[in-house]
Amino acid sequence: NAGVTQTPKFRVLKTGQSMTLLCAQDMNHEYMYWYRQDPGMGLRLIHYSVGEGTTAKGEVPDGYNVSRLKKQNFLLGLESAAPSQTSVYFCASSPMGYENIQYFGAGTRLSVL
């Protein structure tokens, strides 16, 4: 009964380093999302995918890339991390349908020094 699993849970990077955040869902959902949560800003959509092999930009895509090579996985990459990317990152998935109820992972706390 895993749902949405994010790896890693915590990470500290130095400015300029790269990393990949992994999101895996076992609910056979079509849609997957990456959000960032910052104090006073709510959840902001970075990128999303409406199916295997597809990706699209959200509200704050700059500095991030994504890939969805398999339906169950959605990867978020930071090629050259900046302090402004210090945040809590959440992955979510949802089934295709009338009600867009998204199911979230527990989050990844990222600090960029």
Add this chain to the structure above:
Amino acid sequence: DQQVKQNSPSLSVQEGRISILNCDYTNSMFDYFLWYKKYPAEGPTFLISISSIKDKNEDGRFTVFLNKSAKHLSLHIVPSQPGDSAVYFCAASMDFGNEKLTFGTGTRLTIIP
């Protein structure tokens, strides 16, 4: 431009009383609304939703009211319990079935025993 606004960052309510969380939106194209609940170090979890064809939806202790003319929705929790202490996000989407959600900034609810 914040299209979904939660103007109260925090709210404290005594156990057993009613908690009322408010949310305003500016985009008249939004037609489906959701509330999410978030505990510390966990991802948001879906709580209740309402479509624009209704003005009220109830689920146990939770009721969501929608006033389309005022572009306002509210979440009522009655009676409030200590386990309700969390951050609550409202979210909205356009075109019932659209895959993207726009989130508010959240309200931290504290239930006082």
